[in-house]
Structure formats: C-alpha cells, structure tokens
Amino acid sequence: MNISNFIEELKRRNVFKVATAYAIAGWLIIQVVSTVSPQLGFPDWVAPFFTVLVLVGFPLALIFAWAFELTPEGLKKSQEVDITESVTNRTGKKLNGIIITILSMAVIFLLVERVFFAEASFIENQSELADFQTASIAVLPFVNMSGDENNEYFSDGLSEELLNALAKVKEMKVAGRTSSFKFKGKNEDLKIVGDQLGVGHILEGSVRKAGGRVRITAQLIKVDDGFHMWSETFDRELTATNIFEIQEEISRTVLSELKVHLLPEDESELENIPTSDIEGYSMYLKANQLVVNRDIDEINVAIDLYKQALSIDPFFAEAHARLAIAYNLQGYYGNVPREQQIENMTPHVDQAFSIDENLAEAYAALGLLHDMKTDFEESEKAFLKSLELNPNLSDVYNWLGNLYMDELNDFQKGNDQYKKMYKVDPLSPLSIYNRAQASQFEDKYEEALSFHEINKKNNPEFVPTYLGLAFLKSDPHYGRLDEAFMAVHKAYQLDNNFTRSLNIMATRALELDLEPVARHYMEILKRNYSESLDYINRAGTFASYTSDYSYVEDGLLPHIEESDLVPGSSGFYWTMTDYAIYKDxxxxxxxxxxxxxxxxxxxxxxxxxxxxxxxxxxxxxxxxxxxxxxxxxxxxxxxxxxxxxxxxxxxxxxxxxxxxxxxxxxxxxxxxxxxxxxxxxxxxxxxxxxxxxxxxxxxxxxxxxxxxxxxxxxxxxxxxxxxxxxxxxxxxxxxxxxxxxxxxxxxx
Known part of the structure; x- marks a missing residue:
C-alpha cells in the first residue's frame, strides 16, 4: 500500500477537513455544556456524558467521511462514485465554510464565557476565598510538663486564655473550649482533629512550672499537611506580667502567621492585663476549670477560689464576672433561693462593669441577672452584646437560646442559637444536647435521637442528655411517658442532687396515674430542696392531679408571697384558680x-x-x-x-x-x-x-x-x-x- 497515495485519497475524500470540523465542533459542544450545566442545575453526569459522546463520535465521523460521499443525487458509497463524477472538491469548499463558521462561533463563545460566566465564577470564588481568608484555629490544651498534677489547671487555664484572646479578634474562627479540650491527653492525628473541629490550624504546646520560673512552648501547625508554621519556647520568671506578655506574643505571632488583620479594638484586647498578681491569676484559672463540669461541689470550690483571687486583687474584672456567673450556676445546680442568687450576683456584675465596660463575660453575667429578675428584654440585649464582644462564649448561645424558647416564645430564634452553639463548640456535650433539641423542634426526631445517642456514648455521665431523651420520648412523635421516666431515672442515678430529675419523674408518674410514686419524689424535693424552683413549680402540678394542696401551702404560696418573681407560666394561674375554688x-x-x-x-x-x-x-x-x-x-x-x-x-x-x-x-x-x-x-x-x-x-x-x-x-x-x-x-x-x-x- 502506497502511503502517499493513501494520504492523497484521504485529502480527496475530505477526511482531514471532516476531522478538523468535527474536532472544533466537538470542543465547542463540550465547552458550552460544561459552562451552562452548573448554571442550569443539571446533574453532575451531564457534562461527562457529552464528552464521552463526542469522543465516541470522532472515529465514526472519520469512517463515515471515508466510506460515503455526498453527491447531488444524495449520499452514496465512495466506491460507487466514479472519480470523474466526484464532487468532493465542492464538498471540501463547503467544509471550509463550515470550519470558518464553527471557529467564529468558538471565538464568540470564548468572549461570552470570559465576560459573563467568568463574572459568576468570580463571585462564587470570592465567597470561597472569603471563607478561606477567615482564619480558623483550635487551641489544644497545653501539656502540663511540671510533674505535678496540681499544676494541670495552670496549663489548661493558659490554653483557655489564649483561646479567648484569639476568639475576640473579629477575623478569626476559633473552635470552642469544650470541643478543643476533648483531645486532652490524646495523641490524635491533627488532620482528624481539624476535620472534627472544622479548623485549618492547630495551636498546641506545653507548660513547665518550676519554682519561680515557667517555660512555655508553643507551635502553630497547618492541619492539611502537618506543616509547622512556627514554634517558640518562652523561658521566663513566673509573674503575672510575664504570663500575659507571653500570651500576647503567642497570640500576635499566630495572627501574623495566619495573616489576620488586627483592628484597633483587637489591639487593645491583646494588650489587656486583667490582673497584676500571679497568685490571684492562678486561682482564677483553677476556678474556671472547676466550673466547666457543672458539678455543684466543684462550683462551690470555684466560688471560694474566685473570692480568694478578688481578695488579692479587687480590681480583677474577669474574676468578678466569672464569680457572678458561678453564683447563677450554684442556684441552678444546687439549692440556693432565687433572691439569694440575685443578692450574690449583683455586686460582682456592677464591679465588673465599673472596671471594664467592654468585658464580654460581664455582659453574660448581666444577661443571667436580668433573666433571674424576669427582665427578659434586657437579658436578651446583654447576651447579644456579650456575643458581639466574644462570639466564642458558647455558654451564652445556650442561655440566649433558653431565653427565646422559655420566656420570649420566639422558638425559631431559640433554635438558631442552639445551632450556633453547636457550630462554635461541636464536641461540647451541652452543644450536642442543644443540637438534638433543635432537631426535635424541626420534627427531625430520628436525627434528634441520634444526637442524644452520640452524647450518651461519648459523654455517658452528662446528666442533661437523659433529660433530653426524656423530653424527646414524651414528645407526640413517640408518646412514651414510661420511657421518658426511665431516662430521667438514669439521670437521677448519676446525680441524685439534680432537682430537675426529681421534678420530671414526679410529673411523669402523675401522668401515668402513679400518685404514690409522684408523692415519693415530691417528698424528697420538700425534704432536701424546699427552696428550689423545681419543688415550688411542681407543687401546683401535683395539686392539679390529686387535689392535695399541702405542697402549694407549704412551698409555693410562701415563696410567691415573699418573692418579687413575676410568674410567666399559665400553670401558676391555674394553680391559684384551682386553689381558690378548692378554698371557695x-x-x-x-x-x-x-x-x-x-x-x-x-x-x-x-x-x-x-x-x-x-x-x-x-x-x-x-x-x-x-x-x-x-x-x-x-x-x-x-x-x-x-x-x-x-x-x-x-x-x-x-x-x-x-x-x-x-x-x-x-x-x-x-x-x-x-x-x-x-x-x-x-x-x-x-x-x-x-x-x-x-x-x-x-x-x-x-x-x-x-x-x-x-x-x-x-x-x-x-x-x-x-x-x-x-x-x-x-x-x-x-x-x-x-x-x-x-x-x-x-x-x-
């Protein structure tokens, strides 16, 4: 076979021109489909399908051009057309026109794509860039290298203070404290840590206290490739000033490495020195760690430590604010009357503001205080201001969500706060609990159940999980009052000082016509927690089922007569009405x-x-x-x-x-x-x-x-x-x- 003659025959039959026209037209089809598919919402398989179709058609087009010729009489096999009658020359000229036309269309498409579709792509990429440029970081608990477990609170406290300092910078996304501390003592792959916390960088380190000196090592690591962006060791005399200088230097270096722009207010936050006394600061750090677990005994110890820190430095604003919050938690998890809580909290909220009027923790405490006083609108304002100053205070999302749900009847806003808390602190048991509540509110019952089950598995001693399960099981989707009681009973076994469990068990027992069981739990409340709202509020419920008003007379009436509390629940008015009718x-x-x-x-x-x-x-x-x-x-x-x-x-x-x-x-x-x-x-x-x-x-x-x-x-x-x-x-x-x-x- 003569190659030269074969190539000449390919040219005569316009196979090369067909190949050129097909290649340009095929490329144009692929580009058009790939460009418009995302804009029109086509499935992901559409563009690849057209690409395969064009590729498969290419050899078929060449075979067709070789085997057939377009004549004035129609399509005929090439071997049936005499060479003297062939019109391939005219067909070739037509193909030249087609090629020029397709090339012109391709040029027009490129211009349109660059001007219009590129603008949409630019907008989309800018959004992605904005997310990328919002630097994200988790501060893992610094390792205590002192050889003394009593110094554990210091290394933990230092980590938390660094976390809080970074969280106050507006361009930073910082993983919540509880979620970051979930990895304490674990040698977890940092890629897994970053994925679970939704951050791109990790700050970790160690603390060694010895005598009057402290050595702090810190390193900044990029999650996706494990690259150490920065590390440094600080060996200083152990003074409050030195500790805060080290914290500031670490924070500034991290922000610089992550190319975060500091606003003037961010600068002042980093330069803030809350106290000049290292002993008082150490007590403050230890108290902060004790409050986290929400154990009433540890809360009481924390209150004593805050008091000691303030006796050393009365102008320690953060300690005043945290002490006020601890007093609120003492009432919720213990047996402190509401009026006593207000009396305990008020001077420390006032002191915190007199020292630092822009302290996020002070606004958080103020929100709790207004809530206690049933001034719910002012409570909302204070919580929102707290989050404006420090978006990483995950507890405030919880308190604000509860305020919307329980007092302001704005259920959607409450749900939104629960979801925000979960986003900030996804591994916190309280965040997971609230995320389950949000799913239940949206009628996503199986999703809610899965969140509770995750919490049970990962945090088996977190009591509110079982209360959440009880709430879910008594929901109309399930309607299982017996299973709700059993879930709360488990909570009571874990912590028999948590009055909410007694409250709920008494209620579920009444609903199942088990008055003796309900009375048993009411007696425990009366005997041990007579000042708690769980006892006072449940007195009316018990009377409404049993017509026994002894708990109303012993608990509710004296409390309401002595208190300035404004009842928000219709249950109070039903109790007063039923009692008035009972007494004629x-x-x-x-x-x-x-x-x-x-x-x-x-x-x-x-x-x-x-x-x-x-x-x-x-x-x-x-x-x-x-x-x-x-x-x-x-x-x-x-x-x-x-x-x-x-x-x-x-x-x-x-x-x-x-x-x-x-x-x-x-x-x-x-x-x-x-x-x-x-x-x-x-x-x-x-x-x-x-x-x-x-x-x-x-x-x-x-x-x-x-x-x-x-x-x-x-x-x-x-x-x-x-x-x-x-x-x-x-x-x-x-x-x-x-x-x-x-x-x-x-x-x-």
Whole structure:
C-alpha cells in the first residue's frame, strides 16, 4: 500500500477537513455544556456524558467521511462514485465554510464565557476565598510538663486564655473550649482533629512550672499537611506580667502567621492585663476549670477560689464576672433561693462593669441577672452584646437560646442559637444536647435521637442528655411517658442532687396515674430542696392531679408571697384558680391576677398576645365559678379569635400541637363534640400525644361530658389503654431496679 497515495485519497475524500470540523465542533459542544450545566442545575453526569459522546463520535465521523460521499443525487458509497463524477472538491469548499463558521462561533463563545460566566465564577470564588481568608484555629490544651498534677489547671487555664484572646479578634474562627479540650491527653492525628473541629490550624504546646520560673512552648501547625508554621519556647520568671506578655506574643505571632488583620479594638484586647498578681491569676484559672463540669461541689470550690483571687486583687474584672456567673450556676445546680442568687450576683456584675465596660463575660453575667429578675428584654440585649464582644462564649448561645424558647416564645430564634452553639463548640456535650433539641423542634426526631445517642456514648455521665431523651420520648412523635421516666431515672442515678430529675419523674408518674410514686419524689424535693424552683413549680402540678394542696401551702404560696418573681407560666394561674375554688375563695386568685397582669380583669378592653393567651383560660374558669358568665364567655371568644387568626405565631402553624389543642379547647368549651373529633383523632391517634388525660378525666367537666360521645370515647379508650400499658411497663422497670415500694401496690 502506497502511503502517499493513501494520504492523497484521504485529502480527496475530505477526511482531514471532516476531522478538523468535527474536532472544533466537538470542543465547542463540550465547552458550552460544561459552562451552562452548573448554571442550569443539571446533574453532575451531564457534562461527562457529552464528552464521552463526542469522543465516541470522532472515529465514526472519520469512517463515515471515508466510506460515503455526498453527491447531488444524495449520499452514496465512495466506491460507487466514479472519480470523474466526484464532487468532493465542492464538498471540501463547503467544509471550509463550515470550519470558518464553527471557529467564529468558538471565538464568540470564548468572549461570552470570559465576560459573563467568568463574572459568576468570580463571585462564587470570592465567597470561597472569603471563607478561606477567615482564619480558623483550635487551641489544644497545653501539656502540663511540671510533674505535678496540681499544676494541670495552670496549663489548661493558659490554653483557655489564649483561646479567648484569639476568639475576640473579629477575623478569626476559633473552635470552642469544650470541643478543643476533648483531645486532652490524646495523641490524635491533627488532620482528624481539624476535620472534627472544622479548623485549618492547630495551636498546641506545653507548660513547665518550676519554682519561680515557667517555660512555655508553643507551635502553630497547618492541619492539611502537618506543616509547622512556627514554634517558640518562652523561658521566663513566673509573674503575672510575664504570663500575659507571653500570651500576647503567642497570640500576635499566630495572627501574623495566619495573616489576620488586627483592628484597633483587637489591639487593645491583646494588650489587656486583667490582673497584676500571679497568685490571684492562678486561682482564677483553677476556678474556671472547676466550673466547666457543672458539678455543684466543684462550683462551690470555684466560688471560694474566685473570692480568694478578688481578695488579692479587687480590681480583677474577669474574676468578678466569672464569680457572678458561678453564683447563677450554684442556684441552678444546687439549692440556693432565687433572691439569694440575685443578692450574690449583683455586686460582682456592677464591679465588673465599673472596671471594664467592654468585658464580654460581664455582659453574660448581666444577661443571667436580668433573666433571674424576669427582665427578659434586657437579658436578651446583654447576651447579644456579650456575643458581639466574644462570639466564642458558647455558654451564652445556650442561655440566649433558653431565653427565646422559655420566656420570649420566639422558638425559631431559640433554635438558631442552639445551632450556633453547636457550630462554635461541636464536641461540647451541652452543644450536642442543644443540637438534638433543635432537631426535635424541626420534627427531625430520628436525627434528634441520634444526637442524644452520640452524647450518651461519648459523654455517658452528662446528666442533661437523659433529660433530653426524656423530653424527646414524651414528645407526640413517640408518646412514651414510661420511657421518658426511665431516662430521667438514669439521670437521677448519676446525680441524685439534680432537682430537675426529681421534678420530671414526679410529673411523669402523675401522668401515668402513679400518685404514690409522684408523692415519693415530691417528698424528697420538700425534704432536701424546699427552696428550689423545681419543688415550688411542681407543687401546683401535683395539686392539679390529686387535689392535695399541702405542697402549694407549704412551698409555693410562701415563696410567691415573699418573692418579687413575676410568674410567666399559665400553670401558676391555674394553680391559684384551682386553689381558690378548692378554698371557695375566688378573691384569693383574683388578687394574684391583679398583681401580675391586671389587664386580664377587664376582658372587654383586653388585648391578647402570645404572652397572655393561656392566662385567660384559668381566669375564665374562675369567672364561671363566680357565675360571671358574660366575662367568662368574652374571655373564651377572645381566646378563640386570637388563636384562629394568629396561627402563624405558632411554631408549626396549622400543624402545631398547641394550636390544635387550643382549637380543641374552643370546640369542647362550646360543646361542639362532632367538630372536635377530627382534631383529637390527629392529636391522639395519628400522633401520640400523652400527658394530661387522667387530670382531664378527673377534673375537666367538659372533657367528662365529651366522654359520653361514642366517637370521642372510642378514641380516648385507645389512649387510656396505652397509658395503662405504659404504667405497667414502668412498674415492672421500678421493681427490676429495686426502687418499687410494697405499699405502692395498693390501688395499682
């Protein structure tokens, strides 16, 4: 075969020109598809599919050009066309035109792609660059090399102070303290650490104290490749000034290495020297570490250490703020009356601000103080200011989230704070707990359960996890009051000083018609924690199920008469109403309505809001008792009109449980039983709402009337059968745990 003749034949049959035209056209198709696919949201496989299609078509096009010729009579095999009749020359000229046209289109496409699509790409890449330029770091606990475990708090405290200093710089993303300290004592791969904490850099080091000197070694490491960007050893005399100078030098070097721009306010933060006394500073560091575990005994020791630090240096602003926070925690985890907490906190919050009016911890303490005083709007402002000054104070996200959820009824904002806390401190058990709460709020029940299970596995002694599981299990998605009790019982076994566990177990026992069990836990609360809000608040619940008002008389009434607390819960008003009816003294309850919300007593002029909506129902019950029908009916009308017309204020809109219960209340009060059947079918059969049914059966006349309706009774029979099964299941559990008393068998 003559190669020259073969090449000439390829040229004559326009195979080269077809190859050129196909290659340019194929390239253009691939570029167009690759460029527009992301903009149009095409699946990822579209662009590769067209690329393969073009590549497969190339040899087929060449074979087709060799084997066939386009003639005036149509497409014919090349071997059937006489060379004298061939029109390949004219076809070649047409192919030249096609090639020029395709090349022109390619040039136009390149211009369009560079001008328009490149702008979109630039915007997208700028966003990625912004994320990349936000320097991220985790400060791992510095290793104590002193050979004395008593110095552990010093190395931990130094690490935390470095973390806080870096977190105050606005362009830094710093992993939370609890998450970073999860890796204490572990020789974990830094790539894994960085991935789990979501950071690009690690600061680690060691501390050695010996006599009057300290040696601190620090090194900055890049996570993705393990590159040591910087390391240095500081060998100094152990004085407060030297410690703060070392902290500042390490912080500045880290910021410089990460190319973080310092604003003037950042400069002043780094230069801040909180105290000049090393002994007081050491006590402060130790107290900070003790508070972290939320153990009441350790909190009490921490309070003593803060006091000692302040006796040495009364102008130590951070110690004042932290002491105020510790006093708040002492009340929450211990048995300190609310008024005493306020009295303890107030002078130290004031002192902290008088020394440093821009201290994030001082605003955090102020937020807690306002919360204690039920000044919720001021509490919100203080917490937000605290986070503005230091976005890394993960506890503040928790407190602010609780404020939104429990007091301000802004559930979405509360949920957002819980998620922010998790983002800042993802390995903190409290962050994981709150992240589970956020998932539950969004009806992602299996996700919520998985977060709790992770917490149980990684932090088995973290008590709130079991309370969270109890809250989840009693949710309408599950409706398992027995399993909720069991989860809290586990919490009580871990820490029998945590009054919240006793509170919840008493409530679940009442809901399952186990009054002796509930009374047992109420007696423990009364005997050991008579000043706690868990005892005081649960007194009314116990009375509403049992008509035994002894705990109300011994606990709730003396507390409310001596306190300046403004009740926010409708439960308080129900208790006052029930007690007034029980005592045949309606004026007793009316005086409390007048004291705390006098606008309720003039129904005609009353403006309903989500804050007072549920307060109208106990007052209506009181007016029914005093035969003031007009007022009672007007309150019901306003309640129902507000609920119906403001459905968007409920977290889940028309599907919200509270909304559905409010609608059911309106229909039951008006004795429209047929209309309420679809609602209670959804609440009790399609969902698994369980909780107040025994109380309604005993005390709610409208509920008792509805039970005479065959369809209503049929639904509730299913509910009560389920509650009886759960009751038996719980009794069996308590017997197996050895916590069932023989005298409780009577009547059960």
């Amino acid at each position: 003294d309606p004026e007793f309850a009316l005086q409390w309505f007048a004291k705390f919300d006098s606008t309720l007593l003039t129904p005609k002029d009353l403006t309903i809001s989500m804050q007072n909506l549920w307060h109208t129902l106990p007052l209506r019950e009181l007016y029914k008792f005093t035969d003031e029908k007009e007022k009672a009916d007007l309150l019901l009308d306003k309640f129902c009109a507000f609920s119906t017309s403001n459905v968007d204020l409920y977290p889940q809109k028309e599907e919200d449980n509270w909304y559905l219960f409010d609608q059911a209340t309106c229909l039951l009060e008006r004795e429209q039983i047929d209309a309420v059947i679809p609602i209670i079918t959804k609440l009790y059969l399609e969902r698994n709402n369980r909780g107040n049914e025994y109380r309604s059966l005993k005390k709610d006349k409208k509920f008792q009337l509805a039970m005479e309706h065959p369809e209503f009774k049929k639904i509730m029979d299913v509910v009560f059968a389920d509650l009886r099964d759960q009751k038996e299941n719980l009794i069996a559990y308590l017997k197996a745990e050895g916590d069932w008393k023989e005298e409780w068998d009577e009547g059960n």
